[in-house]
Amino acid sequence: MIAELLPAIARGVGLTLYVTGASLLFGGIIGLVLVGAARSPFAIVRGAATLYINVIRVIPPITWLFLIYFGLPQYSLRLTTIQAAIIGFSIIASAFMAEIYRSGLLSIPEGQREAAHALGLSTFTTVGHIITPQAFRVALPAIATYGIGLLKDSALASTIGVREITYYAQQAAKQTHEGLLSFVVAGALYIVISLIVAVVARRIDLTLRKKIGVA
Secondary structure: OHHHHHHHHOOHHHHHHHHHHHHHHHHHHHHHHHHHHHHOOOHHHHHHHHHHHHHHOOOOOHHHHHHHHHHHHOOOOOOOHHHHHHHHHHHHHHHHHHHHHHHHHHHOOOHHHHHHOOOOOHHOOOHHHHHHHHHHHHHHHHHHHHHHHHHHHHHHHHHHOOOHHHHHHHHHHHHHOOOHHHHHHHHHHHHHHHHHHHHHHHHHHHHHHHHHOOO
């Protein structure tokens, strides 16, 4: 039975990875803007960024999916299930990624910035070649952890009809009446993908450590 269920459910792996990867990418880009705004010298900009981050983080992911997929059509904005899922998860990811970036930046001693300025390095050079590589290395484990969490959250996209792993597990369960086995297979697929992500993140971390001379 597993030999029949595995290929049927594994059809959703590609879309699961697509939704997760796209959401993490767009969320990461928006998160950069947010962390920049949160560190702005203007109080109103900092306040708006902080409010956005806090509001986004407290609303459940499934609520965002329903708001976007079922709510926006009332305003003549119809999205496909995949578009709604990516937009919803990107919004959520942006808030969490902004906090991850902020933690990474805070981990860098202020003395390094002061030393760079004392050596006459420009702000662009300081941020691009000194601060960012170190902050990214510090933030990478948290980014990988969040990416795995986002992968698991992507299962919620099945509630609006995205044909990812959980969607096909539900279909297999209905067709074969093997609900337990279907979702065990789905769970195993999530575990395998998560392990692969963790290994890749670990290798990237080791590479970055070697480049900046950290043991």
